[in-house]
Amino acid sequence: MAQHGPGDLELIGLTKSFDDFTAVEPMDLTIPQGSFFALLGPSGCGKTTTLRMVAGLEQPTAGQILIGDTDITNTRPHQRNVNTVFQSYALFPHMSVMDNVQFGLRRRGDKDAKRKAQEALDLVELGHAGRKKPNQLSGGMQQRVALARALVNRPDVLLLDEPLGALDLKLRRQMQIELKRIQQEVGLTFIHVTHDQEEAMTMADSIAVMNAGRMEQLGDPAALYENPSSTFVANFLGQSNLLAAHVTGTAGDGRLTADVHGHEVLVDAGRVPAGLRDVWLGVRPEKLALGEGNGVNELKGTVSDASFSGVATQYLVRMPWGMDLTVVQQNDGSARARLGDAVTLSWDPGHEFVLDSAQDEDAGVEHVVVDG
């Protein structure tokens, strides 16, 4: 296939230290041209720092950045065809919204700057606000101006640092669709930083999950969700039930037997890393069914909490050994369990993932602080 456009973005051993603190550990990453790449991770894990290095605003401590065959590691920000939507917007307060959006085009002497800027503003539904000053706009409107200001330049790589964080749900969904459409239409490479894992999963071609300056796992959304490589990814991306298990033997049919608190379960042999005996057996809440299965992988417990959300009901089921398992039952007409009911949980062998039990089972759990 003929190669058009600037080429892939490649990070080679990219590292950033501030004094004795390493914000980004050596990172190797190739982002194919025209792909939508999401960078996901908790606050302070180094997402913004990574983007700033790509934009040229932060000098890497070590490593290289390439677009196609061109090494841009030592070029200045204004020499890179990379634009950023800043987490803090960084709109120019002394310029009108229109002038803000035109700024990049004007620097390149684009004759058609005004029309393109107006189009970009229309795109983010701010076509009428061109003459206003940024401080006359709401937070969400400012964020959309920041988006238009970067997007209008059609850069090789567009860096988006939580570009939709300040928008309400409806506008957010709308912008997600718009962003995805623009990205596919123009074939730009997007690197999208977000806290919102759902956003990352619905929009991105591939996702990198970062933790404390390290890239934990890289893959397409489904692979990451179905096969997390660490407890951190398992907990950060969606919910997981992690059962302490011990591999006891083989059961034929490509399966292994394992012991979960005295109950024998079957595990897909292909999912167990060679030689591992003490493991975390991970089962996603929607893979657990209320009710008996085919006589395998069944656990009995009592419903300790049930919350109905319309499309589904989420249960907490207390196991005899004191652990609560989360179960999500689709609202498909099947009978709903009530608080205190004794229930049987089951799942199909192969619907689990297996991780080394040496890992911290609470890594990546989002701690929700509840008032009172």
Next chain:
Amino acid sequence: MSWLRRHLLLFAAVAVLLYMLIPNVVVAVFSFNDPVGRYNYTWTEFSTRAWTNPCGPQGLCDSLGLSLRIGLIASLIATVFGTMIAFALGRYRFRARSGTNLLIFMPMATPEVVMGSSLLTLFLMMGVSSGGLAITIAHIMFCVSFVVVAVKARVATLDPRLEEAAADLGANPPQTFLRITLPLAAPGILAGALLAFSLSFDDYIITNFNASPSSITFPMYVWGAAQRGAPVQVNVIGTVMFIAALAIVLVSQLLTSRRRRAAA
């Protein structure tokens, strides 16, 4: 009673304003006087002679011209240097930073007599003759401090991320400075420049130390004239200066409010 209470603040403000303006009003009124004798302290009769012939008294307009020239040159140079120093102090951490800060503060804290005399000694030692050049150098020196203070306050409020955003959008460093940094720092720079000009224009003590007989500035002229009896034209110049300053403030206020309304 409640009406009074509600408007008490207004009365107080107007009273203070009037009290402060009385000297200017008196000066303006007496610029239309036609005094008998050398002193323009008692009202005699109305006349516009001083206004139609402002340069009448010998040396008055020369001294005014000299003061304006020194004021413009000194404030221009002080503004350029002061702005650069303010950016250096506000943006960068370097070894001599606290030392520079102290040095900038010194001229503001030193009594003018001390500074004037030591400058004179210095100029004598270096062979710089007293006069316009010496005065200008002296003015630049103390004006820089005030410009630095005014601009530094503004630089501190500038978000460095705005400059990063400009660079990110393809502006090279000179473009970034001209289009982002300078416009945002402009109010501080302008305030510093105006302050520098008025400080230079009305400085007497330091100027007097370094002046020569051929370099009489306006404040020196007024002081000298006052001892022999000030001509009415001094009142004319004073009134014009006051009105000019008032006009500058009013116009800038008007421009700001109009820009704000246009943006809304």
